[in-house]
Amino acid sequence: MPATVACMHELRSLGLRLSLDDFGTGFSSLTYIKHLPFDELKVDRSFVNDLENDEMNRRMVNFMVQLGRELGMCVVAEGVETPRQRELLLEMGCDALQGYLMDKPMAIEAFTAKYQLG
Numbered sequence: 001m002p003a004t005v006a007c008m009h010e011l012r013s014l015g016l017r018l019s020l021d022d023f024g025t026g027f028s029s030l031t032y033i034k035h036l037p038f039d040e041l042k043v044d045r046s047f048v049n050d051l052e053n054d055e056m057n058r059r060m061v062n063f064m065v066q067l068g069r070e071l072g073m074c075v076v077a078e079g080v081e082t083p084r085q086r087e088l089l090l091e092m093g094c095d096a097l098q099g100y101l102m103d104k105p106m107a108i109e110a111f112t113a114k115y116q117l118g
Contacts, residue, residue, distance in 0.1 A: 001035065008037050019076070023064060033071060041068035045079025048099070052084050065092045 008018055019040040020032055024047055032038070043064050050057040061077070068075035077089045080099030089097060106114070 005036060012037060012039070022078075023068075024060070033067075038073060040074045040076060041071075042076045042078055042098075043094070045099070048077050048079045048081075048085055048089070051088055052082065058088065061089070062092045065089075065094050069093055069095075 012018060017039040018037060019042050020036075020038045021042045022044040023041050025044045033041070041064065043061055047057055047061050047064070051061060065075045065077075074095045075093070076096040076098060077085075077094050078098050080086055080089065080097040080101045082101060085099075086097060086101055103114075111117070
């Protein structure tokens with residue numbers, strides 16, 4: 001793991017930001033947050049999906065958001081599809097949202113035309 005940490009620090013020194021993706025599932029555990037230099041924590045979409053109807057799930061997402069913020073990370077929620085999900089996540093202090101509520105995936109040409117970037 002020391003070589004991995006050194007590589008990650010080198011990437012950050014080049015101006016890259018590092019994200020812990022799919023937090024709360026699979027291999028993305030608290031151990032990684034403790035030992036690896038992440039800038040961003042991305043809450044997995046499976047937690048966002050149940051946000052509106054499951055109180056325990058809301059508590060877990062709120063914990064993830066607060067943990068990320070407490071550790072100085074930007075917190076991003078994946079898979080936001082409803083206005084109520086957006087509202088709940090913003091109330092929790094989530095920094096950024098990803099999902100179909102904001103827009104569908106699109107080619108770079110369509111993106112630059114839609115948002116008048118080119």
